[in-house]
Amino acid sequence: MSLLTVGTVAFDTIETPFGRAEKVIGGACTYISWAASYFTHNIHLISIVGDDFPATELAKLKARGVNMDGLRIVKGGKSFFWAGKYHNNMNSRDTLATELNVLADFDPVLPAAARSCKYVMLGNLTPAIQAGVLDQLDGTQRLVALDTMNFWMDTAMEDLKKVLQRVDLLTINDEEARQLSGEHSLVVAAATIHKMGPKYLIIKKGEHGALLFHGDEIFFAPALPLAQVFDPTGAGDTFAGGIMGYLAKTDDTDLENMKRAIIAGSAMASFCVEDFSLNKLQVLTESEISQRMQRFKRIMHFELVD
Amino acid sequence: MSLLTVGTVAFDTIETPFGRAEKVIGGACTYISWAASYFTHNIHLISIVGDDFPATELAKLKARGVNMDGLRIVKGGKSFFWAGKYHNNMNSRDTLATELNVLADFDPVLPAAARSCKYVMLGNLTPAIQAGVLDQLDGTQRLVALDTMNFWMDTAMEDLKKVLQRVDLLTINDEEARQLSGEHSLVVAAATIHKMGPKYLIIKKGEHGALLFHGDEIFFAPALPLAQVFDPTGAGDTFAGGIMGYLAKTDDTDLENMKRAIIAGSAMASFCVEDFSLNKLQVLTESEISQRMQRFKRIMHFELVD
Numbered sequence: 001m002s003l004l005t006v007g008t009v010a011f012d013t014i015e016t017p018f019g020r021a022e023k024v025i026g027g028a029c030t031y032i033s034w035a036a037s038y039f040t041h042n043i044h045l046i047s048i049v050g051d052d053f054p055a056t057e058l059a060k061l062k063a064r065g066v067n068m069d070g071l072r073i074v075k076g077g078k079s080f081f082w083a084g085k086y087h088n089n090m091n092s093r094d095t096l097a098t099e100l101n102v103l104a105d106f107d108p109v110l111p112a113a114a115r116s117c118k119y120v121m122l123g124n125l126t127p128a129i130q131a132g133v134l135d136q137l138d139g140t141q142r143l144v145a146l147d148t149m150n151f152w153m154d155t156a157m158e159d160l161k162k163v164l165q166r167v168d169l170l171t172i173n174d175e176e177a178r179q180l181s182g183e184h185s186l187v188v189a190a191a192t193i194h195k196m197g198p199k200y201l202i203i204k205k206g207e208h209g210a211l212l213f214h215g216d217e218i219f220f221a222p223a224l225p226l227a228q229v230f231d232p233t234g235a236g237d238t239f240a241g242g243i244m245g246y247l248a249k250t251d252d253t254d255l256e257n258m259k260r261a262i263i264a265g266s267a268m269a270s271f272c273v274e275d276f277s278l279n280k281l282q283v284l285t286e287s288e289i290s291q292r293m294q295r296f297k298r299i300m301h302f303e304l305v306d
Numbered sequence: 307m308s309l310l311t312v313g314t315v316a317f318d319t320i321e322t323p324f325g326r327a328e329k330v331i332g333g334a335c336t337y338i339s340w341a342a343s344y345f346t347h348n349i350h351l352i353s354i355v356g357d358d359f360p361a362t363e364l365a366k367l368k369a370r371g372v373n374m375d376g377l378r379i380v381k382g383g384k385s386f387f388w389a390g391k392y393h394n395n396m397n398s399r400d401t402l403a404t405e406l407n408v409l410a411d412f413d414p415v416l417p418a419a420a421r422s423c424k425y426v427m428l429g430n431l432t433p434a435i436q437a438g439v440l441d442q443l444d445g446t447q448r449l450v451a452l453d454t455m456n457f458w459m460d461t462a463m464e465d466l467k468k469v470l471q472r473v474d475l476l477t478i479n480d481e482e483a484r485q486l487s488g489e490h491s492l493v494v495a496a497a498t499i500h501k502m503g504p505k506y507l508i509i510k511k512g513e514h515g516a517l518l519f520h521g522d523e524i525f526f527a528p529a530l531p532l533a534q535v536f537d538p539t540g541a542g543d544t545f546a547g548g549i550m551g552y553l554a555k556t557d558d559t560d561l562e563n564m565k566r567a568i569i570a571g572s573a574m575a576s577f578c579v580e581d582f583s584l585n586k587l588q589v590l591t592e593s594e595i596s597q598r599m600q601r602f603k604r605i606m607h608f609e610l611v612d
Contacts, residue, residue, distance in 0.1 A: 088490070089490070184394070184395070184396075185531075185532065185533050185534055185535070186531055187531045187532060187533045188533050188534075205514065208511065208514035208515070209514070209515075209526075209528070211531060217604075218531055218604075218605050219605060219606075219608070220515075220528040220531075220605050220606060222515070222526040222528070225491075225492055225493045225517060225524055225526075226491065226493060227491050227493045227494050228491055228494075229491070250611075256608070256609070259608040260608055260609070260610060260611065263608060263610070293610055294610065297608075297610055298523075298524075299524050299525060299526050300525075300526060300606045300607075300608075301606075301607075302525070302562070302565040302566055302569060302603075302606075303562070303566070304566060304569070304599055304600065304603055305566065
């Protein structure tokens with residue numbers, strides 16, 4: 001099935017305790033599309049870059065089945081740029097620079113072929129822009145997912161709540177779930193957020209894994225314990241990309257398949273953090289991915305007796 | 307099989323955002339023994355209290371099959387007392403008072419019958435006292451578990467390392483695992499700690515669950531997501547008690563059974579936090595416990611296809 005991905009395609013400069021990566025490829029839509037491309041080759045990417053963005057990188061995405069007709073390349077424009085520095089524990093980071101550049105004028109226009117994509121992943125963007133994308137869809141979608149962050153809760157909560165009514169799956173972190181719902185317990189927060197629209201809620205907890213809430217059902221996937229987390233940048237987007245790619249591939253949004261999708265997303269995220277930028281995500285094989293999904297099975301599986 | 311539990315039997319005064327409990331029953335050994343008593347009725351408790359400790363509470367433990375011959379009751383003495391206040395997120399707390407009282411003279415002497423217990427749970431105590439207990443065992447033990455904390459790493463690291471060489475299972479939290487090993491990655495920390503002695507390592511992460519490390523194998527159990535965490539006091543000891551009770555019941559220390567034991571411990575801990583003190587732990591039924599273990603199965607279970 002077809003997958004629509006909307007979000008940033010950007011440059012990142014990243015400092016971690018293990019090294020520094022200068023002006024490397026980043027952006028939510030980039031990570032989402034790369035992760036999803038291991039599950040489906042029918043992806044429509046919607047984003048905006050300046051003509052400083054390397055054509056070779058766009059060609060690589062195209063070669064993986066990503067349709068780039070919805071990518072606007074602004075002549076003489078500069079691509080979105082983010083710089084950040086991770087602290088020693090890798091769980092917190094400081095933003096050193098955010099240069100919107102061409103992103104300030106991002107007003108996504110969907111090519112005709114993109115409007116009927118059955119699966120839609122709205123990367124973290126202004127809620128009004130996310131809503132603008134939904135306005136252009138043809139209404140035949142099977143599942144619409146949205147990622148957002150505390151910044152939009154602080155500055156555009158009403159817009160966010162409006163777009164949430166139109167969304168099937170929301171991905172946010174634990175503190176954002178608490179802020180959005182006003183509830184400390186994630187169980188109570190999930191019930192509150194379900195009422196806002198999304199029937200599936202995924203709460204991301206970074207190194208502590210992710211929780212899926214659906215009605216009264218809960219599923220938990222740990223993050224894969226790794227000998228070294230090299231760079232967490234893009235892990236959340238890669239996680240979402242793996243989920244949406246898996247859903248587009250299997251075309252099944254029932255709970256049992258959603259669980260598998262989250263394992264697929266967790267596996268992709270575990271690769272993402274093992275190197276800077278897309279270094280690892282660009283060179284994976286299907287067999288590596290399936291072996292890693294099996295590792296999650298081993299880590300989580302137990303049998304009750306009696 | 308028989309289980310030996312060693313640790314504090316105490317009074318706690320606890321303040322949480324949900325209320326206050328004044329001088330209620332607490333202590334690691336109390337929580338461990340109560341949790342274990344739902345799995346085995348062959349428990350030997352080793353501790354010390356003053357004669358201010360209510361005889362009714364001791365009688366309740368006895369009624370659950372806990373042999374109290376190793377409990378020293380000091381005439382005119384006051385029992386160990388701890389007071390703490392939890393912050394809004396329930397993940398951090400301030401200690402408001404620690405009165406060692408009779409615990410200052412705790413020099414455990416094991417009655418003959420306790421020396422051959424096949425499973426041993428050394429609650430958090432001075433490492434030298436934990437070693438003193440091991441000295442009195444008859445050498446026929448199947449598994450010795452030890453709980454400790456950062457305080458002993460700060461003040462008695464050499465003693466702690468010595469006793470760890472004699473232990474099969476160590477339970478500590480994630481920060482303590484990092485402190486003990488000097489490694490940030492829990493995977494690398496676990497490998498380092500295995501070399502110190504314990505072939506099983508359980509890293510407790512509170513609301514984020516627990517990791518079991520055994521050689522190259524990893525098992526992860528989430529904490530049960532709850533609508534309300536009322537009071538986390540004793541959750542770690544209850545977790546350990548559930549594990550050790552389950553092991554004593556099943557007498558099987560293979561990895562697959564260790565996984566079940568951790569689920570048993572996680573189930574018991576999830577009950578513990580639902581009320582102050584032992585309020586919930588004293589009134590459980592076997593069917594409630596087995597249903598809760600099944601809930602962990604539902605939260606963690608998935609099937610891979612292809």
